[in-house]
Amino acid sequence: MMTARFRELPWPEAPDGRPRRIGVELEMAGIPLETMAETVRNEFGGRIETGGAFLTRVLDTEFGTFEVELDALVLKDRRYREHLKRLGVDLDDQDSAALERWLAGAAGRIVPHEIVAPPVPLGVLPRLDRMRATLQRQGAQGTQAALLYAFGLQLNIEVHSLDAAWITSIVRAFVLLYEALVKVGEIDLARRLSPYIRPFPGGYVRHVLQSGYAPDITRLIDDYLEHNPTRNRPLDLLPLFAEIDRDRVMAAPVERSLVKPRPALHYRLPNCEIDDPNWTLARPFNGWAEVEHLAADRDRLEAAAAEYLRRPGQALGQFTDDWVRRIRDWF
DSSP states (O other), rough: OOOOOOOSOOOOOOSSSSSSSSOOOOEEBSSHHHHHHHHHHHOOOEEEEEEEEEEEEEETTEEEEEEEEEHHHHHTTTTTHHHHTTTOOOHHHHHHHHHHEEEEEEETTSOOOOEEEEEEEEEEGHHHHHHHHHHHHOOOBGGGGSSSSOBBEEEEEOOOOOHHHHHHHHHHHHHHHHHHHHHHOOHHHHHHHHTTOOOOOOHHHHHSSSTTOOHHHHHHHHHHHHOOOOSSSSOOOOHHHHHHHHHHHHHHSSSSGGGOOSSSSEOOOOOOOTTTTTTTTHHHHHHHHHHHHHHOOHHHHHHHHHHHHHHHHHHOOOOHHHHHHHHHHHH
């Protein structure tokens, strides 16, 4: 297997000077949780702990705990039991275990199985990609395997800085590159039609790209919450903003129970094409690296923003192949 090349980020350090880390979430089908957990353990060590039909953990690995789960909150929290009790159905342990196995099998055809990795140094990405290749050989199915498989790869990239200026540059670079990332990443139609990665509204895009936009952190958070009171964006900033100002974020009409504060950029856009032997984690990661390299080049960022706003179609937040070709010319 050819070793994938992961592009270096322009800012390698976290706010405290440590090397930046990344968390990876892989969604897939076609492979049991037990097999997924064994694959994690074979690469990173640790011990497997089963928490029922919907959740397995790999504890005490080199980097902490990996969670291997059926990604359906109502199943993991066993909230279906409450509904059954209201109907007069009270299951004993044996019946409950049998029902959970059946539910896991049925839901697994639509709801993804997911590996949630703890934050690891960026240099560990090739090992995560080796784990991905093993899962592919074992039969894991990804986004393209079925019409309903709106499976994704999610990256939680530790920030370089908590300063408003740095975060603003990332936001501006991302909205400029969004259409190119969709095009180059061939983001699946089922995923784009799903509610999980709705694009930033045109009003917000125009607002952050205007010349002289340099908010302090409070204004930056308020602007984001005004236009994006949801985690369902291709770049979800709610975890980061909750880390900076939890009360402000939790006072907004957001999905409070699902927002987990952390100093990371939650990049939700990419497909998980794990069943394609030619796909690697480097492809979506390197797309993210383009965002950071544009953010790091102030002159290029300002020029791209000005050009974007001069185009009538772009000012309306519309997708055009012409802009995708133009922005790719920058690279």
